[in-house]
Amino acid sequence: MPAYHSTFNEETDVRQVGNMAILSIRTKIRGPAPIGDPSAADIIDETLDLFRANSLFRNFEIKGPADRTLIVLILFISDCLAKIGAARTVPSQIEASKLLNTLSVDQFPIPGDANFPLNAHYAPPQSRVDADYLRQYLIQTRQELAARLVEKLYADGTGKPSKWWMSFQKRRFMNRSLGS
Incomplete structure (x- = not known):
């Protein structure tokens, strides 16, 4: 069974x-x-929808530039779940939101950096301006993804993260992680 690819590749x-x-x-x-159309799904929605299914795959054939964005965001979700799972006590929704927002703006490698885990599959930005633009774009998407992930994790109203999401905290998409 093949992995699920981004619909934005077209x-x-x-x-x-x-x-x-x-x-x-x-x-x-x-x-x-x-800014996207408020009534249409965006890459964040697609990442949240495809995360659990794609997390089961060790291989992923990249079919376009949107797949590369999808991969980075899926790996970020894995890091978010690992961060929540590593907390000493089960964080409340507000604590999880703060924790993930901090994680989303922390220093992280981008394609072309020596410690970026997927440099073989990504081309580095052409200039320093492009690199700064990409970093700012990824910070913004990571913040939005973290906010929407917290909403999904705590949607049941129990005050605890969903076990159906947290069961993926140890799974590594493509056996990779963006975290150090």
Whole structure:
């Protein structure tokens, strides 16, 4: 059974930095990402929908620039779940939100950096300006993804993260992790 790929691979008028797609998102968080249609699904929704299914795969054939963005966001979700799972006590929704927001803005490698785990599959940004733009875009998408992930984790109203999501905290998509 093949892995699930991004539906945004077919879009032709998408800006690319390196070979990652800069896709529009629905967000109120300030940043360089293009603003998406409020009624349409964006890359964040797609990442949350495909995370659990794609986490079961060790191999992933990259079919376009949107898949590269999807991979980075799936790996970030894995890091988020691991961070919540590593907490001494089960964090409340507010504590988890703070924890993941801090994780989303912490220093992290981008394609082209020596410690980026998937440099073989990603082209580095062409210039320093492109690298800064990509970092700001990823910070914005990570913040939005963290906010939406917390909503999904605590959607049942029990005050504890969903066991159906937390069961994926030790799974590694493609046996990789963005964390150190």
